[in-house]
Amino acid sequence: NAGVTQTPKFQVLKTGQSMTLQCAQDMNHEYMSWYRQDPGMGLRLIHYSVGAGITDQGEVPNGYNVSRSTTEDFPLRLLSAAPSQTSVYFCASSRNGDGEQYFGPGTRLTVT
């Protein structure tokens, strides 16, 4: 089992560019989520999904889109990158949404 994988590990974008952060899990988990972590802070929920075809907004959804066409994949799209989106992004999954979350290694994004 690879667990939760994220690509890329590092990314630098210019303001206004768009990109997709990839997240995949091979544990057949129904629940997947995206968080951002800013320096010295906790994790803030961006979007989450309780199953294929179902997504919902978290605490800080503005500027981000998600879709869940398969159980395995949960990509996060930045529509028009802004410097305020400079952060470390973590994807996580759990079996049913109210238990242990498994985190990916993270993507460090810098927007200049």
Added chain:
Amino acid sequence: GQQVMQIPQYQHVQEGEDFTTYCNSSTTLSNIQWYKQRPGGHPVFLIQLVKSGEVKKQKRLTFQFGEAKKNSSLHITATQTTDVGTYFCAGPTSGTYKYIFGTGTRLKVLA
């Protein structure tokens, strides 16, 4: 908005001393989970408590969930250098799958 505060923000201890971090939520949580994040790493699950007043132990770590399901604590007895990292509490607000993470407590252990 809903938030989860942890105190202290930082703690430096001598190896062998005890350590406690407290987690206080502005809203009721369905359950409380604790995670540890090493510098440069990702959060790793430690434990989950579900019932109000629940207490669980893992070797030198003791976890408690408050009666009102709005607060929790993590106590480490006789810290070791391997305990270094940031400890986060987290939980879904009652009746939802929206997780809130605490602000974290960064522990440094001096040998």
